[in-house]
Amino acid sequence: MKYFNLIKYKCLNCDASFFVPELSDFSYGEFILESDSGEFKYLNTFEDPTYQEVIKLIEENKDKIRVQPDVQSIYGQLVCDPDSKGFQFSIRKTSCPKCRSINLNSGSVTEQKICLALLTHDKWDLLDKKTKLLLYIQQITKIEH
């Protein structure tokens, strides 16, 4: 668990206002992931080995597989447990929860803070190496098409 500043944004497309937790400027290697239903979780890649694991998967298979994905584009869906409603988390740009536009006015810092839980990988951790590779291949084939 860790506390984050809540930033207020306004969508320039549909006019909705919303709050998003934000990392400080000194947070290299840290991410806040958002699920498709709007839940947030925290990831510190120095403490969580799965991020390096995905980088390694990409590296080890780059000669065999034509597609070379960016780690951030597949990480959430590949290794993270879904949110409380069953939706997947992903590392992405801040977007409007109503219309998903990324055309936003710049966020203003609010007084409020929010406490976020760490991302979990219970499902991923139970898999063997072969199954992990299979899921990885499935994931990047989805991106390609």
Ligand SMILES: [Zn+2]
């Ligand atoms: Zn919007």
